[in-house]
Amino acid sequence: xxxxxxxxxxxxxxxxxxxxxxxxxxxxxxxxxxxxxxxxxxxxxxxxxxxxxxxxxxxxxxxxxxxxxxxxxxxxxxxxxxxxxxxxxxxxxxxxxxxxxxxxx
Amino acid sequence: xxxxxxxxxxxxxxxxxxxxxxxxxxxxxxxxxxxxxxxxxxxxxxxxxxxxxxxxxxxxxxxxxxxxxxxxxxxxxxxxxxxxxxxxxxxxxxxxxxxxxxxxxxxxxxxxxxxxxxxxxxxxxxxxxxxxxxxxxxxxxxxxxxxxxxxxxxxxxxxxxxxxxxxxxxxxxxxxxxxxxxxxxxxxxxxxxxxxxxxxxxxxxxxxxxxxxxxxxxxxxxxxxxxxxxxxxxxxxxxxxxxxxxxxxxxxxxxxxxxxxxxxxxxxxxxxxxxxxxxxxxxxxxxxxxxxxxxxxxxxxxxxxxxxxxxxxxxxxxxxxxxxxxxxxxxxxxxxxxxxxxxxxxxxxxxxxxxxxxxxxxxxxxxxxxxxxxxxxxxxxxxxxxxxxxxxxxxxxxxxxxxxxxxxxxxxxxxxxxxxxxxxxxxxxxxxxxxxxxxxxxxxxxxxxxxxxxxxxxxxxxxxxxxxxxxxxxxxxxxxxxxxxxxxxxxxxxxxxxxxxxxxxxxxxxxxxxxxxxxxxxxxxxxxxxxxxxxxxxxxxxxxxxxxxxxxxxxxxxxxxxxxxxxxxxxxxxxxxxxxxxxxxxxxxxxxxxxxxxxxxxxxxxxxxxxxxxxxxxxxxxxxxxxxxxxxxxxxxxxxxxxxxxxxxxxxxxxxxxxxxxxxxxxxxxxxxxxxxxxxxxxxxxxxxxxxxxxxxxxxxxxxxxxxxxxxxxxxxxxxxxxxxxxxx
Numbered sequence: 001x002x003x004x005x006x007x008x009x010x011x012x013x014x015x016x017x018x019x020x021x022x023x024x025x026x027x028x029x030x031x032x033x034x035x036x037x038x039x040x041x042x043x044x045x046x047x048x049x050x051x052x053x054x055x056x057x058x059x060x061x062x063x064x065x066x067x068x069x070x071x072x073x074x075x076x077x078x079x080x081x082x083x084x085x086x087x088x089x090x091x092x093x094x095x096x097x098x099x100x101x102x103x104x105x
Numbered sequence: 106x107x108x109x110x111x112x113x114x115x116x117x118x119x120x121x122x123x124x125x126x127x128x129x130x131x132x133x134x135x136x137x138x139x140x141x142x143x144x145x146x147x148x149x150x151x152x153x154x155x156x157x158x159x160x161x162x163x164x165x166x167x168x169x170x171x172x173x174x175x176x177x178x179x180x181x182x183x184x185x186x187x188x189x190x191x192x193x194x195x196x197x198x199x200x201x202x203x204x205x206x207x208x209x210x211x212x213x214x215x216x217x218x219x220x221x222x223x224x225x226x227x228x229x230x231x232x233x234x235x236x237x238x239x240x241x242x243x244x245x246x247x248x249x250x251x252x253x254x255x256x257x258x259x260x261x262x263x264x265x266x267x268x269x270x271x272x273x274x275x276x277x278x279x280x281x282x283x284x285x286x287x288x289x290x291x292x293x294x295x296x297x298x299x300x301x302x303x304x305x306x307x308x309x310x311x312x313x314x315x316x317x318x319x320x321x322x323x324x325x326x327x328x329x330x331x332x333x334x335x336x337x338x339x340x341x342x343x344x345x346x347x348x349x350x351x352x353x354x355x356x357x358x359x360x361x362x363x364x365x366x367x368x369x370x371x372x373x374x375x376x377x378x379x380x381x382x383x384x385x386x387x388x389x390x391x392x393x394x395x396x397x398x399x400x401x402x403x404x405x406x407x408x409x410x411x412x413x414x415x416x417x418x419x420x421x422x423x424x425x426x427x428x429x430x431x432x433x434x435x436x437x438x439x440x441x442x443x444x445x446x447x448x449x450x451x452x453x454x455x456x457x458x459x460x461x462x463x464x465x466x467x468x469x470x471x472x473x474x475x476x477x478x479x480x481x482x483x484x485x486x487x488x489x490x491x492x493x494x495x496x497x498x499x500x501x502x503x504x505x506x507x508x509x510x511x512x513x514x515x516x517x518x519x520x521x522x523x524x525x526x527x528x529x530x531x532x533x534x535x536x537x538x539x540x541x542x543x544x545x546x547x548x549x550x551x552x553x554x555x556x557x558x559x560x561x562x563x564x565x566x567x568x569x570x571x572x573x574x575x576x577x578x579x580x581x582x583x584x585x586x587x588x589x590x591x592x593x594x595x596x597x598x599x600x601x602x603x604x605x606x607x608x609x610x611x612x613x614x615x616x617x618x619x620x621x622x623x624x625x626x627x628x629x630x631x632x633x634x635x636x637x638x639x640x641x642x643x644x645x646x647x648x649x650x651x652x653x654x655x656x657x658x659x660x661x662x663x664x665x666x667x668x669x670x671x672x673x674x675x676x677x678x679x680x681x682x683x684x685x686x687x688x689x690x691x692x693x694x695x696x697x698x699x700x701x702x703x704x705x706x707x708x709x710x711x712x713x714x715x716x717x718x719x720x721x722x723x724x725x726x727x728x729x730x731x732x733x734x735x736x737x738x739x740x741x742x743x744x745x746x747x748x749x750x751x752x753x754x755x756x757x758x759x760x761x762x763x764x765x766x767x768x769x770x771x772x773x774x775x776x777x778x779x780x781x782x783x784x785x786x787x788x789x790x791x792x793x794x795x796x797x798x799x800x801x802x803x804x805x806x807x808x809x810x811x812x813x814x815x816x817x818x819x820x821x822x823x824x825x826x827x828x829x830x831x832x833x834x
Contacts, residue, residue, distance in 0.1 A: 023821060027814050035814075101811060 011052035018045035032095040110172045120152045128238035135231035145234040149214040156206040163203040171199040197251030200605040205248040213241045215577035216368040222574040240266035254312040271361040283357035290354040294344020301337030322612040335393040346378025346430045349404040359419040367460030372453035379433040390617040398438025405431030409541035414729035441518025442608035448511035455499040458581035462493040469567040481558040488575045492582040499585040501543035501696045510597040520688040521680040543699025551707040621676040
């Protein structure tokens with residue numbers, strides 16, 4: 001009988017898929033909020049990697065510590081980015097990143 | 106060097122540089138100097154005074170043979186050759202140069218004085234005096250040089266002065282042409298002179314006379330070089346002293362002002378050639394001396410025959426000058442060294458006098474030079490006339506004149522040479538020239554001063570010249586008398602000049618000298634009663650043989666007793682003593698005959714000159730056309746040169762120009778080729794690189810969108826590429 005043994009590679013594959021989805025979101029979405037969500041996905045894929053490495057004994061506790069740092073950083077970043085987006089919306093009346101091109105002229 | 110010697114050297118330097126200073130002052134500040142002519146004349150008289158002092162000190166007081174001051178001019182150290190390249194120059198005073206110093210300054214001073222009258226109101230008066238000063242400086246330089254190189258430099262300087270002064274009235278085409286002719290003909294001789302100097306310098310590595318002579322005496326110069334150098338240096342003398350075959354320039358040089366003719370073309374510059382021969386005399390071999398003697402006698406004869414037929418008063422004197430220079434050269438050639446130099450000195454005085462006298466006549470006749478227009482001037486110009494007579498007697502060789510002393514010792518030398526060598530052609534022609542000389546001089550006097558005036562109008566305006574012109578004549582006339590040179594008017598050997606200037610010992614190898622110069626003969630004069638004071642000659646020569654002279658001896662050298670007078674002498678001197686009085690009588694009778702002939706034909710008209718002319722018409726035409734020398738040179742040398750030049754011009758026009766044009770064409774072709782290459786290949790490359798860069802820029806500009814998301818795509822692509830590129834397979 002085949003037993004499903006969940007190993008490091010499964011975690012890495014899930015992480016890679018999350019990373020790819022995050023990149024895809026960042027690249028394809030026009031809405032700044034969606035881009036922000038893509039970034040969150042990328043950060044979380046990295047977190048999964050750290051946790052997985054710690055679990056399988058490759059990084060001691062460092063991986064978990066870093067993951068906690070990343071979560072804190074992500075929270076801070078989300079707060080700042082949302083503030084920026086809110087301001088942009090107030091100023092330009094849009095959250096479409098393609099239209100925020102005032103520096104170009 | 107003792108104090109008196111260094112004083113003399115310093116004084117000689119002062120004499121040399123005074124005329125140069127005068128020249129510089131006149132050329133640069135000529136207009137600013139009041140009475141600049143007197144200034145220049147004064148300078149020359151100061152130089153004359155100093156020269157006389159130097160000469161008296163050197164000749165009569167000091168006993169050193171030679172005062173020499175040499176400085177190192179150029180020292181290039183070792184330069185390829187083992188001897189290095191060193192040039193020593195300097196000045197020296199010996200009896201020869203001391204006497205020449207006085208001759209040059211004296212004639213120069215008198216000519217300066219004469220010119221005060223003659224050149225009055227001339228267009229280029231101050232330039233005339235400047236050039237005279239430059240000439241005097243250069244001539245004194247020739248005299249004082251103790252080396253052949255400096256002598257050559259001054260030699261060329263007198264040449265350029267001669268050129269400038271002949272062409273003084275250069276508006277006249279004949280004067281300008283005569284200047285050029287004199288300069289070019291002199292160049293011919295000077296090239297030879299310079300090659301001679303180069304031979305001596307390359308072989309002996311010195312230009313000093315004493316170095317050259319000691320080098321030759323040590324045998325450092327091979328025989329072929331010695332003969333070649335001697336003859337080449339003599340070439341210079343041939344040009345400057347107007348000897349055959351380069352004598353053609355001197356008659357034309359009479360286009361210059363007459364005082365210039367007196368100074369340069371009669372007394373000093375043309376005598377420089379004779380002085381040169383006297384200076385380098387020790388290096389001439391016997392053969393070279395024979396060549397010199399022949400050149401001299403040929404010149405003397407040719408020009409004397411031409412002088413008889415000339416009608417221009419200055420042309421007659423010019424040919425007479427050439428003839429007398431021929432005498433001097435001949436005198437040196439036959440071995441009568443001191444006689445040749447003595448004649449140079451006396452000739453300078455009387456020939457300068459003749460020219461100045463002629464100048465006085467020309468001045469009185471308002472620049473008429475044709476003797477056929479003159480006549481009867483004796484009463485109008487008594488001072489000029491009597492001076493002229495003295496000069497003519499002197500040149501003809503009549504006793505109690507200076508010319509008699511010097512000329513007869515030359516003739517005696519030629520006579521002795523004829524006796525010793527058996528070559529009688531030289532003395533015979535030399536004595537014939539005495540006759541011709543006397544004849545043409547008195548023809549000149551009779552045509553100019555005697556008889557009836559032929560041009561009445563000019564005769565009436567003629568008058569005696571002013572004192573500045575007659576005083577030089579009187580001074581020169583007195584210097585043409587015997588007592589300045591010898592107290593005994595019949596014995597030139599007792600004169601102080603022949604005693605001061607003795608013939609130098611030859612340095613050529615013994616076998617190249619004349620046998621009668623190197624054999625020493627003991628002349629024993631026994632005053633014992635049994636031999637009655639007879640003199641005997643016996644041989645004890647260096648070569649041990651005395652030829653035919655040995656037959657005459659009757660006292661053997663082994664029998665010499667106390668009381669005998671023993672003289673070491675040469676056969677030449679003995680023969681000279683034997684022929685002196687016969688020669689003197691011969692020359693005197695020739696001279697008297699010449700004068701008589703002139704009187705018979707031109708004064709008393711016993712023989713009609715016109716008929717005489719007709720009876721020897723071919724000869725007369727030949728002579729009056731100057732032996733067709735000018736035509737001969739015109740056809741051969743000048744014509745040949747012109748033809749050769751035409752050939753060279755053709756060569757230039759066709760071959761050289763062709764090569765140049767061909768080179769131009771080839772260059773143009775090459776240039777257009779490389780121009781095409783530049784325009785197409787090089788510019789193409791440049792344009793292509795510009796276009797390619799532009800293309801690259803245009804294409805890559807598109808990825809610069811300014812959108813973050815695009816950049817992320819590229820970054821991702823980059824990351825993927827890097828991942829695959831560095832992946833470990």
